[in-house]
Amino acid sequence: MANLPTYIGAEQVQSVLRYDALVARLEVALGRFSLGAAGGVVQPLRAIVPVSPHSGWLLVMPAYSAGDEALATKLVTSYSGNAGGPFPTHQATILLLDPANGSLRAIMDGRIITDMRTAAVSAIATKYLSPPESRILCILGAGAQAHSHYQVLMQMFHFDEVRVWSQTWESAERFAGAAGGAVTPRRSAEEAARGADVIVTVTMATDPVLRGAWVKPGALVNVVGANRPTWREVDDDLMQSAVIYVDCREAASRESGDIILSGANIFAELGEVINGSKPAHREKTTVFKSQGLAVEDAVAAKLVYDSLQ
Numbered sequence: 361m362a363n364l365p366t367y368i369g370a371e372q373v374q375s376v377l378r379y380d381a382l383v384a385r386l387e388v389a390l391g392r393f394s395l396g397a398a399g400g401v402v403q404p405l406r407a408i409v410p411v412s413p414h415s416g417w418l419l420v421m422p423a424y425s426a427g428d429e430a431l432a433t434k435l436v437t438s439y440s441g442n443a444g445g446p447f448p449t450h451q452a453t454i455l456l457l458d459p460a461n462g463s464l465r466a467i468m469d470g471r472i473i474t475d476m477r478t479a480a481v482s483a484i485a486t487k488y489l490s491p492p493e494s495r496i497l498c499i500l501g502a503g504a505q506a507h508s509h510y511q512v513l514m515q516m517f518h519f520d521e522v523r524v525w526s527q528t529w530e531s532a533e534r535f536a537g538a539a540g541g542a543v544t545p546r547r548s549a550e551e552a553a554r555g556a557d558v559i560v561t562v563t564m565a566t567d568p569v570l571r572g573a574w575v576k577p578g579a580l581v582n583v584v585g586a587n588r589p590t591w592r593e594v595d596d597d598l599m600q601s602a603v604i605y606v607d608c609r610e611a612a613s614r615e616s617g618d619i620i621l622s623g624a625n626i627f628a629e630l631g632e633v634i635n636g637s638k639p640a641h642r643e644k645t646t647v648f649k650s651q652g653l654a655v656e657d658a659v660a661a662k663l664v665y666d667s668l669q
């Protein structure tokens with residue numbers, strides 16, 4: 361009889377998942393994804409179920425990567441009303457299956473993986489697209505993604521100065537306190553963003569929190585939030601003046617308000633830059649629009665599972 365599936369909780373995921381290994385795997389996975397059928401990644405557009413009475417969303421995200429022997433689906437919920445309460449705004453579970461026979465191998469916490477793989481992908485975008493000798497990092501938002509982005513970006517790059525802005529001064533101060541000396545809270549998004557070389561937007565905003573007028577020419581903006589067709593995190597000015605990179609053309613064109621409502625042209629997928637088929641315009645102002653890909657979760661979950669064998 362087949363073995364029962366293993367349950368892998370958040371603490372266990374956290375104890376084995378390391379950014380260096382994750383970034384390396386995701387860079388390969390993004391490259392494969394952007395090769396199309398030749399890359400061996402199968403990933404339909406995710407199903408998104410509104411839970412309207414509770415202002416929530418359920419996203420079902422399946423993917424298979426032949427090169428990684430990873431078959432999984434993530435169930436992730438996004439409930440902005442959970443902010444400040446006992447439940448996180450984003451909660452997730454990943455089901456990892458055996459591609460050889462379709463049997464369930466593991467049921468795994470997906471919250472830590474969501475936080476870490478999203479930040480790791482932004483770090484890969486930063487590696488390819490940020491201006492050389494970037495010194496100042498700006499983080500808009502102070503939640504789970506702000507923390508994971510801070511961790512991986514400080515691990516992979518050298519920033520002399522890190523600024524954070526959030527909806528409330530208290531949350532920005534709390535973030536700075538938890539992060540340690542290098543981070544200073546700012547009173548406004550404009551104050552935080554002006555002069556920064558790399559900007560990360562990781563908010564639950566539905567209207568722009570960042571204006572193109574504040575962005576230093578040549579900077580990279582990793583736009584991580586506003587993952588609904590009517591939601592915005594950045595304004596038209598930025599979207600129309602920057603070179604736009606995305607994780608997945610199809611997802612960005614269908615799900616991202618910043619892409620759809622600005623009418624901005626997508627220049628390339630990050631995987632195309634990794635594969636060398638599209639250039640990285642480091643000298644220009646760039647936006648990396650991240651929507652989040654199921655293949656990132658599948659590869660991360662396989663990495664966790666293998667680390668525990």
Ligand SMILES: NC(=O)c1ccc[n+]([C@@H]2O[C@H](COP(=O)([O-])OP(=O)(O)OC[C@H]3O[C@@H](n4cnc5c(N)ncnc54)[C@H](O)[C@@H]3O)[C@@H](O)[C@H]2O)c1
Nearest residue numbers: 449501502503504505527562563564565585586650651652
């Ligand atoms: N691209 C991806 O792969 C991906 C993956 C996971 C989460 N996300 C998105 O990233 C964003 C951050 O997620 P999180 O898990 O850190 O959430 P979180 O709830 O932990 O943090 C959200 C932050 O945004 C701030 N905020 C909320 N409403 C705001 C508003 N109207 N204006 C400005 N700031 C506001 C909050 O104060 C908080 O600091 C969300 O939009 C989420 O859906 C994207």
Ligand SMILES: O=C(O)[C@@H]1CCCCN1
Nearest residue numbers: 436438474587651652653
């Ligand atoms: O890829 C993800 O996991 C997230 C979930 C929340 C909405 C945006 N994308």
